[in-house]
Amino acid sequence: MSRTKTSLLAALALLSGTSAAALVAAPAGAVAGAAPCTVDYKVNQWDTGFTTAVTITNNGPAKSSWSLKWSYAGNQRISNGWNAKLSQSGSSVTAANESYNGTLPTGGSASFGFQASYSGTNDVPATFTLDGVTCNVDGGPTDPGPTDPGPTDPGPTGPGPDGPKAANPYVGAKVYVNPEWSAKAAAEPGGSRISNQPTAVWLDRIAAINGVNGGMGLRAHLDEALKQKGSGELVVQLVIYDLPGRDCAALASNGELGPNDLDKYKSQYIDPITSILSESKYAGLRIATVIEPDSLPNLVTNAGGTNTTTDACVTMKSNGNYEKGVSYALDKLGALSNVYNYIDAGHHGWLGWDSNLGPAVQEFYKVATTNGARVGDVAGFIVNTANYSPVKEPNFKVTDMVNGQTIRQSKWVDWNQYVDEQSFALGLRDKLVAAGFDSGLGMLIDTSRNGWGGSARPTGPGPMTSVDDYVNGGRIDRRIHAGNWCNQSGAGIGQRPTAAPATGVDAYVWVKPPGESDGNSAAIPNDEGKGFDRMCDPTYGGNARNGNNPTGALPNAPLAGHWFSAQFQQLMQNAYPPLS
Numbered sequence: 001m002s003r004t005k006t007s008l009l010a011a012l013a014l015l016s017g018t019s020a021a022a023l024v025a026a027p028a029g030a031v032a033g034a035a036p037c038t039v040d041y042k043v044n045q046w047d048t049g050f051t052t053a054v055t056i057t058n059n060g061p062a063k064s065s066w067s068l069k070w071s072y073a074g075n076q077r078i079s080n081g082w083n084a085k086l087s088q089s090g091s092s093v094t095a096a097n098e099s100y101n102g103t104l105p106t107g108g109s110a111s112f113g114f115q116a117s118y119s120g121t122n123d124v125p126a127t128f129t130l131d132g133v134t135c136n137v138d139g140g141p142t143d144p145g146p147t148d149p150g151p152t153d154p155g156p157t158g159p160g161p162d163g164p165k166a167a168n169p170y171v172g173a174k175v176y177v178n179p180e181w182s183a184k185a186a187a188e189p190g191g192s193r194i195s196n197q198p199t200a201v202w203l204d205r206i207a208a209i210n211g212v213n214g215g216m217g218l219r220a221h222l223d224e225a226l227k228q229k230g231s232g233e234l235v236v237q238l239v240i241y242d243l244p245g246r247d248c249a250a251l252a253s254n255g256e257l258g259p260n261d262l263d264k265y266k267s268q269y270i271d272p273i274t275s276i277l278s279e280s281k282y283a284g285l286r287i288a289t290v291i292e293p294d295s296l297p298n299l300v301t302n303a304g305g306t307n308t309t310t311d312a313c314v315t316m317k318s319n320g321n322y323e324k325g326v327s328y329a330l331d332k333l334g335a336l337s338n339v340y341n342y343i344d345a346g347h348h349g350w351l352g353w354d355s356n357l358g359p360a361v362q363e364f365y366k367v368a369t370t371n372g373a374r375v376g377d378v379a380g381f382i383v384n385t386a387n388y389s390p391v392k393e394p395n396f397k398v399t400d401m402v403n404g405q406t407i408r409q410s411k412w413v414d415w416n417q418y419v420d421e422q423s424f425a426l427g428l429r430d431k432l433v434a435a436g437f438d439s440g441l442g443m444l445i446d447t448s449r450n451g452w453g454g455s456a457r458p459t460g461p462g463p464m465t466s467v468d469d470y471v472n473g474g475r476i477d478r479r480i481h482a483g484n485w486c487n488q489s490g491a492g493i494g495q496r497p498t499a500a501p502a503t504g505v506d507a508y509v510w511v512k513p514p515g516e517s518d519g520n521s522a523a524i525p526n527d528e529g530k531g532f533d534r535m536c537d538p539t540y541g542g543n544a545r546n547g548n549n550p551t552g553a554l555p556n557a558p559l560a561g562h563w564f565s566a567q568f569q570q571l572m573q574n575a576y577p578p579l580s
Contacts, residue, residue, distance in 0.1 A: 036060040039135045043124070053113045053280075055280045056109065058106065062103075063131070068130050071127070082114070082278075169379070174235070175234065179216075200237035201237065206256065218238075240270075240291050244321045245259035252531065254529050254531050260321065270333070290382055295322045295326060296363050296364060308544050327368075330367070342379060343378060353415065357417070357428065379506075386448075386512035389477060391422050398423070412468070429504050442504070445508050448493070449494060451571075451576035462474040481547050484535070485535065486551060490570070493576070494575075514571045515571070517562050
């Protein structure tokens with residue numbers, strides 16, 4: 001199911017913006033209300049193919065369903081699409097609404113898109129009809145003229161709705177501050193010191209798309225982002241997190257969809273998100289999506305042949321729905337010109353061993369090249385999502401020796417190839433590029449809770465009496481075990497969100513909003529599908545994943561994602577760099 005070399009190069013060109021690409025728009029011929037309908041048809045093309053974003057606006061009576069038709073003058077052939085049912089017979093194309101976007105009130109709009117191939121010229125269709133009524137759209141130029149950079153000129157490389165994707169979306173851009181999180185942070189004593197920091201919006205169930213319990217839905221966040229954007233650039237960070245059988249190796253963040261609910265994931269979750277993001281008024285926002293935390297790493301380490309295997313992960317590996325779901329999300333979201341997909345890649349304490357990292361790279365490449373996805377749909381990867389591993393361990397390196405022994409022999413490092421997140425992120429990046437991902441791949445590191453400051457922070461290396469003394473005396477990560485992940489005692493706010501902090505790293509980000517619980521420390525009945533995981537219980541003695549050590553979890557924690565004031569206060573107290 002691999003793609004041809006030509007289509008792979010085209011996909012890479014769409015991501016990097018280094019090939020000749022023309023954006024051609026068929027302008028509406030009248031202002032809203034002067035014609036029964038208008039069609040905006042934007043093309044991003046390369047030498048053998050193109051993608052198109054189409055927005056129809058209904059200026060006539062309200063509709064409960066719609067069908068848009070047009071014909072091509074050339075040999076254009078549509079291969080796949082999103083947010084509309086597309087069919088083609090010869091040169092004639094019909095796009096009909098999906099179940100979730102059929103309503104078109106007077107003045108209302110709907111957007112969809114598709115990918116297609118062509119040779120020769122790729123003229124914009126001359127006429128569009130909406131339910132048999134001709135829309136007021138002229139044919140558009142057959143020669144893009146000066147907007148076409150030509151076959152030898154790469155043209156503009158800057159970002160924007162009418163240009164190639166930015167090499168790094170965070171450079172030169174503000175990042176969206178979620179007003180709901182900001183208000184909770186500001187309400188805490190001392191919280192105003194960080195309440196203006198940008199954090200990600202978690203779409204952790206279908207209901208979150210429209211808003212839960214009166215809270216902000218996706219459109220509300222995007223509308224607020226437009227206000228924050230002003231005349232500059234702005235990145236909105238969204239966590240795509242509702243796979244079938246979600247979080248197969250833990251219980252605290254289990255989801256609403258069963259293991260076999262792939263069709264529901266596609267039609268009721270990914271498709272509506274894609275539809276909203278594709279609306280023309282949001283085209284000027286840069287959308288950074290974190291794709292399904294923990295899912296693919298779980299398939300690598302917990303789906304068979306190890307002492308960490310779970311039946312749920314074996315099921316998800318067997319039915320392929322994690323892979324199919326992630327591929328579908330990459331395909332649909334990656335087709336949008338302003339969306340940047342970052343696949344979750346666990347953390348160094350999970351995948352840092354060669355025995356895990358090699359298979360992980362293979363898994364990532366498989367998912368990015370099957371079921372409709374392309375490597376061009378992937379802007380990068382993110383590590384340390386909602387975890388506590390430091391960006392850098394300042395007091396030792398993985399190559400250090402103590403009395404002739406490598407520190408990899410220490411119980412803490414446990415033969416890992418990495419001791420912190422930045423070295424892991426860059427090592428992983430090299431392997432991903434070697435495997436076939438784009439050479440411009442960018443990495444994100446979640447620094448929301450990995451500062452490890454406060455009075456317990458070591459100020460220098462440990463004693464040279466043994467590898468364990470040296471590592472334990474110098475490590476700033478004060479967890480009992482690197483496998484501990486739930487509401488860790490002693491943790492602190494980490495590096496503030498920063499664009500391009502190192503070569504190959506797109507940004508330090510706060511994906512896990514500080515103060516939101518990782519999971520409940522005791523069983524709590526709920527309607528969110530979230531269970532009780534003993535790794536969130538401070539009295540639990542551990543399991544194989546954490547070397548049968550105590551969990552180090554804080555007591556009295558609420559459900560995952562709910563506000564945890566005691567944790568927030570501790571994170572501020574132990575922040576590093578310290579809060580002023």
